[in-house]
Amino acid sequence: MFTPKQRQLILKVFLSLFLSAPFILNGQIHHVVLDAGHGGKDPGAVAFNTQEKDVALSVTLKVGKLIEKHLSSVEVSYSRETDKFVELFQRAKIANSREADFFISIHANAASNASARGTETFVLGLHRNDANLEVVRRENAVISLEGGYEQEYVDITSPEAQILLELHQQNYLDQSIQFASLVESRFINHAGLKSRGVKQAGFLVLYKTSMPSVLIELGFLTHREECVFLASETGQNILAESIFFAFRDFVEKNASNNNGHAIEHNTTDRNEEVDNTSSVHSGIAYKAQLFATGKELPSDHAIYSVFNSITIETVGVLSRILTESTSSKAEALQWIRQAKAAGYEDAYLVTYLNGIRQ
């Protein structure tokens, strides 16, 4: 299935992940890397005399100051603190080498449609639609400015990249979505902004981080009104506060969650034969995680047309939507194929040992 070269790459990817991954201990956040997008010769998006690199740096430094002042238990590192050019993968390397527990990349958006507005927070995943792809292309485009490092960049749709993506999702997706949801809530409730929600896409800057990571698009520089807000001291303070409040909530939740052990609810209203033991198997059991959401799952959600019986695990504000449990790995893998065929592309296998998610 793979050529020897591909196999070698896959092995390298596995080894680098397992040897360097600083898995979150006790779910606690001790060190965050703040990544101001672009910089130096790469201005990012430019509109109405405002450069994305300047907005990103200013908001990033403000977020860092708030964390340093109010969350003394968390160490803050930056990928850049001045107007300098930093390569995309260098940003992830900084976070990995410092064994950070979380990576936050801060950007501002742009679109050819001048009426596009609102914030969005991305977690690493497959491109879901053309609109996300447009943002990804723009944010990944900086590679063309990075001379001599082409060999570092792999095709995100290649088999080895897919394996890395899958591993990243198994280890870090829940926490990334959990934080992303908190950020978007604060943008709505604290900053009074329009939120375009939490999204998944294949950003190269997130792709090599061995920790939960998000990429925040603060708003559209190409929207005249939003650009004025993004460029203003007041606007930048409000945006930084929103991200800080979300981060503080996230850190505190993780500290008190005792490693985020899930509370399991059976969706009994959908499960005609209620059996209290149906999702508890001794020894090893499997489920397919279909997706995760920061919102309550409506009872008429489309997932119910794919699976009659689902289970929901709640961790903080995050709900993980899963199939029922089975002792047959083959059956769980079949459910994953079924989910993917129905459009739930990020479905993956979850293993339980004596009822505890591994």
Ligand SMILES: [Zn+2]
């Ligand atoms: Zn950007």
